[in-house]
Amino acid sequence: xxxxxxxxxxxxxxxxxxxxxxxxxxxxxxxxxxxxxxxxxxxxxxxxxxxxxxxxxxxxxxxxxxxxxxxxxxxxxxxxxxxxxxxxxxxxxxxxxxxxxxxxxxxxxxxxxxxxxxxxxxxxxxxxxxxxxxxxxxxxxxxxxxxxxxxxxxxxxxxxxxxxxxxxxxxxxxx
Numbered sequence: 606x607x608x609x610x611x612x613x614x615x616x617x618x619x620x621x622x623x624x625x626x627x628x629x630x631x632x633x634x635x636x637x638x639x640x641x642x643x644x645x646x647x648x649x650x651x652x653x654x655x656x657x658x659x660x661x662x663x664x665x666x667x668x669x670x671x672x673x674x675x676x677x678x679x680x681x682x683x684x685x686x687x688x689x690x691x692x693x694x695x696x697x698x699x700x701x702x703x704x705x706x707x708x709x710x711x712x713x714x715x716x717x718x719x720x721x722x723x724x725x726x727x728x729x730x731x732x733x734x735x736x737x738x739x740x741x742x743x744x745x746x747x748x749x750x751x752x753x754x755x756x757x758x759x760x761x762x763x764x765x766x767x768x769x770x771x772x773x774x775x776x777x778x779x780x
Contacts, residue, residue: 627679627680628678628679628680628681628691628692628693629691630679630691630692631692634678634692634693638675638678638679641671641675642675644671645668645671645672645675648667648668648671649668652664652668659716662720663712663716666708666709666711666712666716667709667712669708670704670705670708670709670712671705673704673708673740673741673744674700674701674702674704674705675701676744676747676748677693677697677698677700677701677704677743677744677747678693678697678698678701680744680747680748681697681747682696682697682747683746683747700740700743703736703740704737704740704744707733707736707737707740708737710730710733710737714729742754742757742758745757763776
């Protein structure tokens with residue numbers, strides 16, 4: 606019985622896997638991102654055992670600001686084949702920097718003032734939130750593909766425009 610060459614299992618899984626494979630970083634960048642990830646783990650443990658005085662929202666802003674940029678550095682935008690070393694490019698660094706600034710926006714502008722503005726958001730608050738939403742959708746697309754961001758956009762559209770649906774529909778917003 607003759608058996609042909611054995612297929613490359615990693616290649617087959619990579620081609621058919623729903624989740625996007627992470628970059629193959631050079632050892633220097635892999636170590637740097639590992640150190641940042643370990644710092645995030647220590648931040649989580651700090652919050653569990655010694656919570657911030659400002660509360661959970663303060664912690665969640667910091668957590669998002671340090672984890673979301675890692676997605677842009679760890680996952681390629683798509684459409685490119687993985688190389689031997691697939692370090693982040695200029696666009697990835699720009700997206701990471703914008704994400705860091707926009708996610709830290711509530712802390713940079715005064716966290717208590719930001720919380721006091723709830724319901725009376727300034728134009729800059731809305732703009733920062735919109736940019737952060739787009740960055741989260743892009744990070745989601747990079748890690749899981751297109752279907753989850755599309756579902757999120759459908760639900761956001763429903764939340765915003767659901768009141769325009771006929772009242773006789775079961776899914777319309779109540780008056």
